[in-house]
Amino acid sequence: MSALPANVASRTDAVARILDAAAGLFAESSYDAVSMNAIAERAGVSKANIFHHFSSKESLYLAVVRAACHDVGERLGELGTEHGPFAQRFSSYAASMLNDMLEHDQIQRLILRELLVDGERRGQEFAEKVFGENFARFVAILRQGQLKGHLRADLDPAMIATVLIGSNVFFFEARDVLKHFRDVNFANDPARYSTMLVDILMHGIARTPGSPAAPTAGN
């Protein structure tokens, strides 16, 4: 699996396997439903060895959550780097975000569950270390879109960001219910969902003749 030299690999291999196994199991089930025995078995190490590398189950769990947060943060960071017209960038951002969530199903589940179970305590940590920077960056992009006249100036850009993110997150977590609704035909088609979502948002966000806007209309 690893292309590193044996000695280097063996020093980190076990830890990595433990983290991988734990991440998978924690994503599938809740904290208490995952036993150290199960993690040890999947990782192919002894349970005692896990306690050799991690001081407790809690600390292993935190390491897994931290790694997941790091991954999510990194992937989010890659999103805002695209070019082109504003509307296209916005649309591409929305679609990429949704695809990314669906692609990393397990990590996403882990973080969402963590939020649901212990939002009060984890809220600040998540806000600062995981989403904070990327959220602020997205808001900045939207604010610039307002200044350039692409978006209504009387809206809170943070609110726009929240609605877009929220609609994507909801699709992620509710698709299993949505696909059983007669009226819904987009539950298995995230691309279509994304297109329609951006349509709905843009025609409320985009400048229209009746809404106020900055006097300098660019692009």
Next chain:
Amino acid sequence: MSALPANVASRTDAVARILDAAAGLFAESSYDAVSMNAIAERAGVSKANIFHHFSSKESLYLAVVRAACHDVGERLGELGTEHGPFAQRFSSYAASMLNDMLEHDQIQRLILRELLVDGERRGQEFAEKVFGENFARFVAILRQGQLKGHLRADLDPAMIATVLIGSNVFFFEARDVLKHFRDVNFANDPARYSTMLVDILMHGIARTPGSPAAPTAGN
């Protein structure tokens, strides 16, 4: 607490207390994190008595989830009964839904977690028994809004419903994170969130001079 005669009350009181205690604990923590001992203690009954009324922990949990679903379904059913202009009804519906979720925090958490952990299996059940009817009713209202010319006719009404519900659900589950963002000032103000959400949605949903609409402009 109960005004019923002692003999009748005593027949159901214990079961009700068990269900209440279990609902509270299951909403706070995951299935595995809640022990039968803890439920018994909070309910003020012996653990053995719980097994006298429920065949297993699993069956008790199912009873709790079923009750929660029933409650949610009932409360959702009361939402679509208002009168007045379409825009006002839509706005009121959105605000009521959000308030309702915040007010019944525990039940909402329970259901959302159930969805996250086991969406595949619970999806159909939830769709049919909990949300199905109410979702369909909301979609019907939106469809009528399209026919009457209040909403753009080229949008999927189920999509509109999903975005509204999703934005509300996301606010519910992410408010603890949102309130730590510098750019966000609505995390503790659901009414303001609701107002802004409806603003964003309506000006993409509502008929505008540039978008197609049914020829008959009512209201």
Next chain:
DNA sequence: GGATTTGCCGACCGACCGGTCAGTCAGTAT
């Protein structure tokens, strides 16, 4: 080449888990 460190393991611990069981007790129909 002996001592030390490091990665790792099997065996084990007390605590607690979900669940069972024999039996108490109040009510009630006969």
Next chain:
DNA sequence: ATACTGACTGACCGGTCGGTCGGCAAATCC
């Protein structure tokens, strides 16, 4: 009084939990 019922309990079960401990084998240091 008798017989029976369902609600209820404390004591207890086998099993699993998170976590510990002593020791093995290989690398590393001196």
